[in-house]
Amino acid sequence: MSKITELTEQLATPILEDMNLELVDVEFVKEGSNWFLRLYIDKEAGVDIEECGQVSEKLSEKLDELDPIQQNYFLEVSSPGAERPLKKEKDFERAIGKNVHVKTYEPIDGLKEIEGVLASYDGSALTVDVMIKTRKKTITIPKEKVAKARLAVSFS
Known part of the structure; x- marks a missing residue:
């Protein structure tokens, strides 16, 4: 796992725990000329867009404080969807x-x-x-x- 995804997981975990959400996956990928930092979150009943937005805002503040990522990137927070990855x-x-x-x-x-x-x-x-x-x-x-x-x- 890259240092960026590890750090993102460390920063996101307390935010998600406070909101009773689960971290499913983190990825930092380049698609075309753009970089994306993606967080997939979930809970038993599923997550809604407002919860994704709240996590995005709180995580964005933490990332801005530390500024660990050199290149410009897009932060995306979403549900893993119906075909969620199995990792843990x-x-x-x-x-x-x-x-x-x-x-x-x-x-x-x-x-x-x-x-x-x-x-x-x-x-x-x-x-x-x-x-x-x-x-x-x-x-x-x-x-x-x-x-x-x-x-x-x-x-x-």
Whole structure:
């Protein structure tokens, strides 16, 4: 994790705790010629635009005080959306029984992208029930092989 995202997480955590919000992810990325510092926040019932605005204002004040970022950037605070990333232990635990999309560093059972229902998570591996045509298959994915994981919207 970059120093900017680490510092942003440190600055945002007390703000979010005061508002009973959860930090889902922080990213600092260049898109075209612009830099974006993005914060994804959530809570059980979901976040609204006013909460995002309040976090943005408070965090912006803290960032302006410290001025840790050399280049110009846009600060964006939003909900992670329906396909929220799964990064922390509790994200995976909460996703049990839900549809997930997992990308792996190397093929597992011949697949590098696996989508299905997260059947279990024990801290070291994910077990995903996948439908391949009309057959249900269970795939176990070691946690260290997970490149990215997120909830997946299912249209079935």
